[in-house]
Amino acid sequence: MKIIHTSDWHLGHVLFGYDRQTEQQSFLEQLTDIVRQEQPDVLVVSGDIYHSSTPSASVQKMYTDAMLGIHQACPSMTIVVTAGNHDSSSKLEIDGSLWEHFGVQVIGSIERKEDGTVNLDKHLIEVKNRQGNTLGFVVAVPHVYPQNFPLLDEETSRENRQTCFFQKLLDETGRRNPAQLPVVLMAHLSVEGSDRTGHDDTAGGIDYVPLRELGQGYDYLALGHIHCPQDLKGSQHRARYCGTPLAVNFDESYPHSVSVVELIHGQTPVIRTVEIKNPIPLVTLPKEPAPFQEVLQELQDFPNDLPAYLRLNVWIDDFLPPNANEQASEATKGKKAKFCYIKTTREQRLSDGSLEHLSLHDLRTMSPLDIAKRYFLESEGTEMDEELCSMLDSVLKEINETD
Numbered sequence: 001m002k003i004i005h006t007s008d009w010h011l012g013h014v015l016f017g018y019d020r021q022t023e024q025q026s027f028l029e030q031l032t033d034i035v036r037q038e039q040p041d042v043l044v045v046s047g048d049i050y051h052s053s054t055p056s057a058s059v060q061k062m063y064t065d066a067m068l069g070i071h072q073a074c075p076s077m078t079i080v081v082t083a084g085n086h087d088s089s090s091k092l093e094i095d096g097s098l099w100e101h102f103g104v105q106v107i108g109s110i111e112r113k114e115d116g117t118v119n120l121d122k123h124l125i126e127v128k129n130r131q132g133n134t135l136g137f138v139v140a141v142p143h144v145y146p147q148n149f150p151l152l153d154e155e156t157s158r159e160n161r162q163t164c165f166f167q168k169l170l171d172e173t174g175r176r177n178p179a180q181l182p183v184v185l186m187a188h189l190s191v192e193g194s195d196r197t198g199h200d201d202t203a204g205g206i207d208y209v210p211l212r213e214l215g216q217g218y219d220y221l222a223l224g225h226i227h228c229p230q231d232l233k234g235s236q237h238r239a240r241y242c243g244t245p246l247a248v249n250f251d252e253s254y255p256h257s258v259s260v261v262e263l264i265h266g267q268t269p270v271i272r273t274v275e276i277k278n279p280i281p282l283v284t285l286p287k288e289p290a291p292f293q294e295v296l297q298e299l300q301d302f303p304n305d306l307p308a309y310l311r312l313n314v315w316i317d318d319f320l321p322p323n324a325n326e327q328a329s330e331a332t333k334g335k336k337a338k339f340c341y342i343k344t345t346r347e348q349r350l351s352d353g354s355l356e357h358l359s360l361h362d363l364r365t366m367s368p369l370d371i372a373k374r375y376f377l378e379s380e381g382t383e384m385d386e387e388l389c390s391m392l393d394s395v396l397k398e399i400n401e402t403d
Helices: 021-038 057-073 089-093 096-102 158-175 292-301 324-331 360-365 368-380 386-402
Strands: 002-006 042-046 078-082 104-107 124-128 134-140 183-188 220-224 239-241 257-262 270-275 282-290 308-316 337-346
Touching: 002 021, 002 220, 021 057, 021 257, 042 134, 042 183, 042 220, 057 078, 057 096, 078 124, 078 134, 078 183, 089 104, 096 104, 104 134, 124 158, 134 158, 158 183, 282 292, 282 337, 292 308, 292 324, 324 337, 368 386
Parallel strands: 002 042, 042 078, 078 104, 134 183, 183 220, 220 239, 282 308, 308 337
Antiparallel strands: 002 257, 124 134, 257 270
């Protein structure tokens, strides 16, 4: 069974006020071309379709049009979409019945039947070819916080209900799979030991889960949530984060791709990556921090006709010029590149561990100004100047007088 594994599209993401639909549309067109060329049996999208639980109408239309185009590129392919922590599970599922006519299965949440039992069938998807023969199974689990997994029986403790849920699904799949066809498990969560390079989850983190707690009985674990593409250590290449197809922030400075996986039950998956080209890349200028005036000159020298989002990488001894952002914005006038922000690296003038550790009693006996001065010293590497101390002292006195 051949699958294409992708996740974390974050459609609707806005970068420092800049709309990114041009890039997102480009990715969706590239994905359609990849599907047309690869002709996979199944496409799995492991969560975070949208960046927000309330995507705009234009972003939802972009998604709908793209999914129809992807289906038309390989009409016999099964498509499985699960909700991530950025998605609204109910909104993602609202058109689920209609999507089934186009081979798309949307799983946003765990639901119960009328008799109160969990509807396991919703998560077990049979993958068939054009002739109607079964090729394998997809076990689709959307993002669910560990404490919200259902209790399947009275014997299982509340702490183990996530593990129990995954294993119950895999056991049920095993019973339906006497021919021992390939099984793909989908999940959107953080696995212990994963590389979170560049990952910045502003929607809130997810608890780390040991790989063993996701159960046994799958041939490939198609993970979403972590943005850095990687095979998990100790999984024998059977558990993988495909990563984001487009960088969500400047620190995701690695190639972005979708994964093409070929599966034979019981054998090590054969995995290829197909790189996604971003028409408006995220560029840090320069790669190593430099003084502001040097960086400003590099910005002025940046090619006028090269589209990019730019982060300036500046080394400072004290403070940036008050009008640094205005100077940077002025330097990009007439360019296709878009200035986003200035990342500063400050010289640390104190060696690590030079300040004594404070106890809770110490904090309670210190004045707010003393605490602020200490924080400034630890974070900035220099003493707070007299003017700032005076301003803070005035504010504190005003607050005390108001109380």
